[in-house]
Amino acid sequence: MMKKLHKLNSTPIILVLSFIVLLMTGEYIKTHFNYNNIFTKLETNNSKITKNNSDLKDFSMGELPTNAKNANIENIKVYPGGFPVGIKMNTKGVLVVGFSDIEVAQDKIESPGKKSGMELGDVILKVNNEDILDSKDLIKKVDKSKQNVEITIQRGDKIFNKTINPVVSTLDNSKKMGLWVRDSTAGVGTMTFYYEKNNIYGALGHPITDADTNSILKVRSGELVDSSIIAVKKGEKGSPGELKGIFIDNEKSKGTILNNTFAGIYGKLNGENKFAFRNGQLSILPRDKVKEGKAQILTTIDEKGPTLYDVEIVKLFHQDAPDIKSMVIKVTDERLLNKTGGIVQGMSGSPIIQDNCIVGAVTHVLVNRSDVGYGIYIEWMLNEAETVK
Template sequence: MGHKKNETLGIILCIFVVAIVSSSSFRTAFSFPDAISVAAGELFAIDTGFPVVSVYSPRASSVERHPIGNLPTKVVFDAEEPGSFPVEFRLFGLIPIRRVSLVVEEPVMVMPGGHSIGVILRSHGLVVTGLAPVESIDGRQAWPAKNAGIEAGDVIISVSDQKVKSREQLSVLVDAAGRSGSWLSVLVEKPDGSMVSKVLMPVQHKDGGFRIGLVVRDSLAGVGTLTFYEENSRLYAALGHLISEGDSRRPLIMKEGHIVRSTIAGVQPSKKGQPGEFLGMFVEDHDEIGNIIKNGPCGISGILNTSLVNPFYSEAIPLGLPNQVVKGPAEILTTVSDRRIERFSIEIESVFSGAGVSSKGFTVRITDPKLLSLTGGIVQGMSGSPVIQNGRLIGAITHVLVNDPTRGYGTFALWMAQEAYIVPDSGYTSYKAAVKILEEQE
């Protein structure tokens, strides 16, 4: 009898715990990052909704209590001055379950972009963009490079102790080794920076030459959009997403890179199931406007070497924070013809609160009739187009939904600014700290 009673109590206790953890107030408490960034002068509220979890802070400007238990479930902060304030969540007003900090700092001011740019990245070897079978003279398919463990995204540094700088040089070395019956020793740099040596035997192709089944490039070039830059330091952020090799989704190992002015000569509109693209024209070593220091999850960044003009914003505007992004109307700046920046209306449909740093922080829908008629929605080359809402630069367009090109994803401007050293990862501060970080990198 006692055993059954304990078993029943255990089941009830499990149900009780699951109910607590599943409650909206409990999930709210754990939806915030450890440090909540807020711009000075902004009202900010934390509302758990129900007293399963209550919220406390000695610096709250006002507190709302729930009728049940008279426990505080909503605190409002009037963030007038910079500082860091503690916030504590308690279970039933008694048991502390989480502590976070509310960090209030002066907003960073940035100049909006929208400029079409040509992006050129060069590696210190040959970048493996893909693997291909070698059709041998006896009709079989061989995969020498794949079987040796070489993958897309790797960089070929040297072959048989000779540094390789071009596809032609690689072909000559491979063919010579094949004709002499020698094994090739290939030094490969992996995306994590490690160096590994691979040994493989070239296979004679049906055309008579020898190959190892690699598709390589010595540089990458494409069209994108500049998102924003900080006037004093000229640090910029663009694209909003990582530049990766082929289908590997791994970052290109970059030796150096730069951005140049691009001219949009035409548009191939997007259709359902078929993303379109901007037809941009640029010359790799002409009209350079900045270097590329970093290729990260939220795009590329570097330092501009010239001033840029935006016809809609002659002065800098505040960099928006993720918690300031709301569902509703917004605008994007992008270039759809020549070098002329235009503004178009969009709708922010959802915001992913508590999301980790990535190229997908919110979803958007293109609503502007003119842009829809010109592009069919989001197209390749639009990545990096700044998103502005309520006078703040809050993010950038990053991806298109293939089955509905009128919709797509955006990343938060704060994440891009952190990767660009405009804002350090630990907070929301001025460019002076960012320049210090940049100097340490060099």
């Protein structure tokens, strides 16, 4: 029997800060949230999301000359974040995250989707040339289709069609393609910056990805809500710590999520309901002016809200193309070391500040060194903010 999907409600939900909850839905639906930490550990597959594109955007942000490059981004001033935000996002199409055999009489039939050549990470956009809104819509369209189903798939940058012959399951007498799919995600993340003039925010510093396929989830719609930190798990060697938070007001939208990119999520805030930024505006320091040495991170680990903690930038990487691993940072602040052990899951997106300017954001923690992690140049995040229209 098909099980019902549990939806978010007004009850506070405990989530891992900054690393997104993935909800499995589709032809086979689970009845609970599956909390997966994504991009919390430094692993070789992180290189998959590196942006190998040397054609960088101009840093106009609405106020600079169209030929502005590194030096001129110092004219931009943004509000630093460092506080948690609740994230609710629906994907564009549905993401294939697994295959399943189908029970027919006393036998099991291999997944028709898998037999047709579908791969994990494929995004189903259409069925018989009709757009797919979510997993329930996919089930409905497949079940009412004729013998063969033509589906439109996006794999990486390529979009193509496949024909699949669904099988009628004896469990519920419905047509199935033998796929596990995902259509939404929810969790708590860290705000990095807010550019008031164009009402654009950036958060996380890394993409929201699917834990099973490592695919960057494509946004159909999404929103931000208020959230709060309620607990800290201290990091230890081989076991990164984490910040845990809750949705405070699940129903009141604070902003929209328009893009999910290699460098985080971006969108706009909602008028009078937008978040209150406690700190004044700061300038941006371009990557060629960032230096090794003393710096600070602005992050939230308790009810006190965003607090500055001392770190050291121990290594900078020369980058002509965007990458989420731009610098290595080490926590030196005893307050943070005593409370969290250093960098923990949930701090990604926390602004890195040097000489009273924003230079980057935290993105990773090393598995065996909780006091050491990676950061992204803020310049790369501003590039992605330019995609918000």
